[in-house]
Amino acid sequence: MTLTVHDVSIRHYTEADIDSIVAMINGDPFHLKNEVTVQAFKHGLDEPGERIRDNTFVVEREHAIVGYFSLCFVEANTRINVYCYGTVDRSWRRRGIGTAIFAFIFDHLKAIAQQEARTIRFIHRADTRIAGETTLGTNFGMQEKNIMEVRCRRDIELSQAYNLPPGYKFRPPVLADANDWADVYNDAFDGHKQAESVIHEFKGTDFSPNLYILCNDKAGQAVGLLCATQSGTQARIASIAVRRDAQGLGIGKALLSEIINRLHGVGVRDIRLSVDSQKTAAKSLYSKFGFQEEYQRINYVTTFLP
Numbered sequence: 001m002t003l004t005v006h007d008v009s010i011r012h013y014t015e016a017d018i019d020s021i022v023a024m025i026n027g028d029p030f031h032l033k034n035e036v037t038v039q040a041f042k043h044g045l046d047e048p049g050e051r052i053r054d055n056t057f058v059v060e061r062e063h064a065i066v067g068y069f070s071l072c073f074v075e076a077n078t079r080i081n082v083y084c085y086g087t088v089d090r091s092w093r094r095r096g097i098g099t100a101i102f103a104f105i106f107d108h109l110k111a112i113a114q115q116e117a118r119t120i121r122f123i124h125r126a127d128t129r130i131a132g133e134t135t136l137g138t139n140f141g142m143q144e145k146n147i148m149e150v151r152c153r154r155d156i157e158l159s160q161a162y163n164l165p166p167g168y169k170f171r172p173p174v175l176a177d178a179n180d181w182a183d184v185y186n187d188a189f190d191g192h193k194q195a196e197s198v199i200h201e202f203k204g205t206d207f208s209p210n211l212y213i214l215c216n217d218k219a220g221q222a223v224g225l226l227c228a229t230q231s232g233t234q235a236r237i238a239s240i241a242v243r244r245d246a247q248g249l250g251i252g253k254a255l256l257s258e259i260i261n262r263l264h265g266v267g268v269r270d271i272r273l274s275v276d277s278q279k280t281a282a283k284s285l286y287s288k289f290g291f292q293e294e295y296q297r298i299n300y301v302t303t304f305l306p
Contacts, residue, residue: 008100009060013068017058021068028087030130035231040205048196050074059097066092069101076192079119082109098136106140113304124300137300145299147277151291154270159260162253167218170258172209175199180222188241210262215251226255228263235263237273256289
């Protein structure tokens with residue numbers, strides 16, 4: 001599939017494009033991931049059930065790749081949620097590339113909704129640090145859904161340790177824990193994570209047995225989890241979750257303290273995480289641990305009906 005609008009061509013990626021895509025990602029200080037390897041990028045294309053490989057595109061102008069984006073399809077009860085990951089070469093920003101990408105995405109998702117007779121909800125996560133991202137959402141008639149605060153703790157020092165309840169313990173997860181990991185995540189976030197997706201994640205280059213933590217209760221049942229990734233002296237806590245029936249026992253505090261101390265031990269200086277601006281309890285917890293708001297990601301949504 002290829003679309004050409006105002007001298008901008010958008011086409012499905014090929015293997016020959018991957019080096020250029022990875023270079024763009026690593027050259028973008030605002031991308032969700034930096035220091036991405038070709039191996040890690042390829043691994044991410046095959047996230048189970050999310051159609052990423054079939055929906056990854058490059059943007060060309062004047063015979064050069066000036067951007068890329070991947071659409072991620074996530075089943076959610078009666079609809080499909082679609083998220084977009086991508087970047088535009090920094091020298092080509094504010095020159096209509098983002099508008100061309102959105103026009104392509106809208107047409108692409110309208111066609112899929114009709115072909116598959118499914119409702120599709122597209123979520124645009126606008127980074128408030130990047131000029132024009134919020135404008136794209138409003139210009140295309142999208143509705144603001146919620147705001148995620150990205151918080152950072154800088155120049156980290158050892159944290160006060162918080163004890164788990166008697167009989168509870170931390171351990172690194174293994175592949176056999178995939179169902180338990182998914183169950184804890186889904187219970188905490190009303191999610192739809194599948195065990196096969198967890199297995200894929202555990203087999204990826206971001207997985208570290210030191211930075212992925214599973215918490216078991218005294219009966220050996222999984223009640224909490226945390227996963228973090230490291231890139232040099234920076235780290236990101238991707239998920240921290242505690243089952244609802246185990247909340248209030250101090251598990252979240254113990255998980256957060258544990259990962260801060262582990263990251264400190266491997267030379268990390270800055271840690272980032274995201275929290276919904278409406279989640280007052282979580283925000284209070286992170287504030288107590290020294291995480292301060294750095295910027296926001298505003299989630300805009302639009303729906304395509306069959």
